[in-house]
Amino acid sequence: MKKKLSLSIITPEKAALTDMEVDLVVIPALQGELGVLPGHISTVAQLKEGLLRYKAGKEHGAFSVLGGFAEINKNNVLVLAEAAELSREIDEERARQAYRKAKDALNVKGDDLDLDSAQAALKRAAVRLKIAEYRRKHK
């Protein structure tokens, strides 16, 4: 029987993927992409934002991940990312709008209450935009 990798992607807000059987994972590591096949040496790697691709049988998939770590241990690939989304779920136009809105909210000097949430929204939108741009480039 052919060996498989078990891939889990976990973010603080949810488990994006748990124990999925895959044949190949390509991780966007800090020092370049890292391809993982079954039988890979145990590794801990830091991630940068980018596309995490996997292949399971004939099925391909891609997740956008933002910063974090990956641990490869005995065919278990564990990705701890600050944010992860199925790549095709991201809507670039919406992200751009959200980015602009958050930026406007920051410029308008409201009370400090709105400032925090605007800052958070800005951060999220910036990440989405980055990922969307990345996706466009690497299509």
Add this chain to the structure above:
Amino acid sequence: MASIRDIRKHIGSVKSIKQITHAMKMVAAARIKRAQSGIMSARPFSDEMDSLIGDLYREMEEEDFMASPAYKLFEEKPVSGAVCLVLVTADKGLCGSFNTNLLKAALAWLKEYRGKKIYALAVGRKGRDLLKRLKGLNLELYFEMVNIFPKADYAKAEIIGEKVLELFLGRDIERVTLIYNEFKSMLTQRIVIGDLLPLKSRALVSGTAVKCGDFNFEPSKTKLLEALLPRQLKAQLYRVLLESQAAELAARMNAMESASKNAEELIEGLTLKMNKTRQAMITTELSEIVGGAEALGG
């Protein structure tokens, strides 16, 4: 004695209050489910993070560890330094003793460190208001974040985490203490006073289960640890926000439930009183009529 009209008015106002408390209870009950599942889904991340850090510790040599910049987060600083308080409260009231107990605990803590320079980070309006009101303490409100509940997310925890790290690494701070309400069950919340920084010394952290196998590290172990620890801190803060959020909702639900119950009882009592008054009035009128008829006929 109150007239029937007065009592009726009273009943009406109690009824509308009951409607409000009932609605608030329902809202809290609906939200608490989401808050709870939020805690659940945040758990695997922090667990895995801990085990990853544990693996890293075991692979690391003592000297490497001491030399790494991450060591700063572990270092015990002289007792003379300032202290920092992270106080997580609710934004709104009407949740029973949730805030009161929290603020009491915070005041006791502040009293203990009276005389030292205190930096405070307030999350939630109630805590911020308290810290702003205080006088006679050497206290600086370093950062505040209000109106985040019930929509706390990781990005907010990140902002707080960055502020805490900035403060801890930039100033001469002995320790960072965290005060918040933990969600124990739907009925109880527990106040937790715990130290966030400095991190516990290495000996205490390293777990028991040793994973075999040599790990490859990319980049180096020290760099990894340096990047991991702030994230762990943020994950911890995120969990705290979620706990506090769920606890607040649970407290509000209970408070509003008993408020509705009390209103119900009040209405019952008032209705009884109203009926009695009416009865008494009818009786008096009757006896007056009978008395009048007798006087005429006699």
